[in-house]
Amino acid sequence: MREKFMRFMQGRNGVDDLSKALNVVILVLLILSIFTGWGFLYAIAFLLIIYMYFRVFSKNIPKRYAENQKYRNFRYDMTIKWNNKKKEWAQRKVYRFYRCPICKQKVRVPRGRGKICITCPKCRTEFVKRS
Numbered sequence: 149m150r151e152k153f154m155r156f157m158q159g160r161n162g163v164d165d166l167s168k169a170l171n172v173v174i175l176v177l178l179i180l181s182i183f184t185g186w187g188f189l190y191a192i193a194f195l196l197i198i199y200m201y202f203r204v205f206s207k208n209i210p211k212r213y214a215e216n217q218k219y220r221n222f223r224y225d226m227t228i229k230w231n232n233k234k235k236e237w238a239q240r241k242v243y244r245f246y247r248c249p250i251c252k253q254k255v256r257v258p259r260g261r262g263k264i265c266i267t268c269p270k271c272r273t274e275f276v277k278r279s
C-alpha cells in the first residue's frame with residue numbers, strides 16, 4: 149500500500165510550503181464558518197481544498213515550484229516588514245519615524261527636539277516635522 153502510494157506520488161509536486169500555508173488558511177476558514185455560520189467562508193475553504201490537492205498531485209512541477217517560490221518570497225518580505233515594525237515599536241520612546249513625501253524613504257529622527265527640518269538621506273528633499 150505504502151509502495152503503491154509512493155509510486156503514485158512519483159513525478160508529482162507533493163506537499164510544499166504553499167500547500168502547508170493553504171492548509172492553515174483552510175482550517176481557519178472552516179473554524180470561522182462554523183462559528184459565524186457564513187456559507188461563503190465554507191465555499192472558499194472548499195475551493196482552496198481543491199486547489200491544494202490539485203497542487204499536491206500536479207505533475208507540472210516547474211510551474212508549482214515557481215508558485216511556491218513566489219509564496220516564499222512574499223513570506224520573506226512580510227517577515228522583514230514585521231521585524232522592522234517590531235524594531236520601530238521598541239524605539240518609539242527615543243525616535244520618531246517619518247516617510248519622505250517624495251520618495252517614501254523611511255527616516256528616523258530623535259524625539260523631543262521640537263520642530264525640525266528633516267533632509268531625506270536618499271533624495272535630499274527637506275521637510276519640516278515635529279520631533
Ligand SMILES: [Zn+2]
Pocket residue numbers: 248249250251252253268269270271272273
Ligand atoms: Zn526622499
